[in-house]
Amino acid sequence: LTAAEPVHMSIQESGPVSHKVSDDQYRMQSQPLGICLIIDCIGNDTDVLEETFRGLGYDVRCYRYLNMNTMNQTLLEVARLQKHRNCDSFICILVSRGSPQNIFCTDHTFSGFPLEQVKKYFTADSCPELRGKPKLFFIQSYIVSENEQECTSLLEVDGNDEKIIANAKIPWKVTIPQVADIFWSQCKVDVSTLEKSPSSSSYYLRCLAELLRNPHKRKLSILDIHTELNGKVYEWNKTTDPSQQYSLLLQHTLRKKLFLSPA
Template identity: 85%
Template sequence: MTKCQVPSALIHQIEQELDKEEDELMIFLCRDLAPDLATANLRELLTALNEREKLSLFGLSELLYRIKRFDMLRRILKTEKATVEANLARCPRLISNYRVLMAEINENLEKEEVDSLVFLLRDYVPHMKMGKDKSFIAVVVDLEKLNLVAPNQLDLLEDCFQNIHRIDLIRKIQKYKQEAIMSSVHSQPVYVNALQASLPNLSLIDPLYNSGVSVNQEKTQNRQICESVSCEKQEMFDDQYRMQSQPLGICLIIDCIGNDSYVLEETFRDLGYEVHCFRHLSIDTMDKKLREFARLQKHRNFDSFICILVSRGSPQSVFCTDETFPGFPLERVKKYFTADSCPELLGKPKLFFIQSYIVPENEQGGASLLEVDGNDDSIISNAKTPWKVAIPQVADIFWSQCKVDVSALERSRSSSSYYLRCLAGLLRNPHKRKLSILDIHTELNREVYEWNKTIDPSQQYSLLLQHTLRKKLFLSPT
């Protein structure tokens, strides 16, 4: 009897939780592993791979990672996204780079763009059955069957992406080609161009005597390829904040209402952040927490920082659980994490999302403003390096504040903030998550103001966005 590495109950649980698109994508990722099972459903495919000892718990974790089901990694396989990424960096991978590339492209295409691709492909495959609701993955499978698309044959897709003006996807393909060529210098080539396809006996490690290219010339060409890849990467990321650290940064959540922290924790943990959540804090305790997190030296290892505050207050301050006027100034919250106070975050994006439940002035308690050291010497003293740089101290801030009357809580004390609910929904949507943070906030504005049309004016939300970002920011690894 063949020894199976993964319990059948585990395969059943995973297969039951995936939706139709995720099911299709996982089958696509496994196509190379069992070519004889091209028409099998996911359960049959995973079971066959398991029986053939091609599937392991690590392979299963890679599959869930590739389809972005980080929640299932934690709940079912008891592992984290960062752990899987670390294993993928040092262990043999189950899925080929080509299939990973196609999955990434699939995630970055809107339905309208796929429809355009289907239309364009009629010029190349007029007799091919192309349904209107066909997914990009299904299109690729059909093209593979006709030998029009393969790991070493992507020119057709490049032409199509050129026609729909998706230059970013062409760059992805070109990057894949160049990396494949570079890796083939010491192995068999993964990608071959049109000239090599017409000369099947030649490889990138063969002296190209027949084409008149010497070994030294070939070495020069390979070096030029490396330099080209390096330059392209530099050009691609010069206008973007680096988001590659694991985790991406610390996400500090202070929820003094208690209705939103759970969904926010899960959302930002899935995005790759180290989440710390505190509920129902007093002003004094919140100040201590802010100072504590501003002092953390490990910010230097991370690429960003996020702070989320949910509290009653005034437009300029938060009351926490004290509900006293004027409360804790929001400006001081921001100051704790600017470069002069927290030099470990210099040049890195710092995002603040504030849900303020505004208490009318006639209902605010007696004055009790927290006294703080105006120079924040205790924080600045942690900086061991004189930060003489050209970046303004208040740069790289993204400040999103939503205000609503406190009566919104009084109507239903368990109701969540529509602003934060929409934010979490957009960040969990794989298609919206690929947008820059400014574009995501535009979508957030649209949803909130559409909501405002349906409710009483006294319950409407008001959004304010201020930022000093110097580059494009995507809340995903780049």
């Protein structure tokens, strides 16, 4: 092979999957490892993410440019899939304009779909097939300033008899999720980043994909990978205009070590 020729290979390691799982690690041996749901309402990140997580051994389902109602229905349908029963994990990646607490999808009313509701669809109460299994969420939020948003709106959420109030002026409350096995990584950057470069991918998601495609880095635990991701993002911020800087928040209730790739 010459240096210019691409090498097509799976990121997943070869050989039989017969590793003994220690008590302090999540079991990650199913084929596929789980469903990876990608909802990209901007459209710049899907291809790289799809290739990355498919290479890791996930059943990747991609959706672009959804409005709030369609996204809600998609989340509900994926949460109800019986396939989760035979899988060891679940991943959800969302890319959208929004506020710190909501995502706007492709809607222009800025009413917002609550991120908390996204999480609730996949907790053990709502999705028993994922009980005790790691559920990972990676959220890229392009933040729209408050003066561009309507104050309050009502969103009817399928599957619940309640209406969820989405108020754009609620401050960002840092609350640890009260359910186990959740890994929640949310990155915020001002929407002006998109306006200046509409076709650019998220630096946060690009670095995540690079780490997971690196044969050495991807063997680290997900917490160690995220620590390296933090480092890359904050190094980026040092050389970037303050209005274009990324802000990264990690919340998790993992009970064990999580490795997405066999050691």
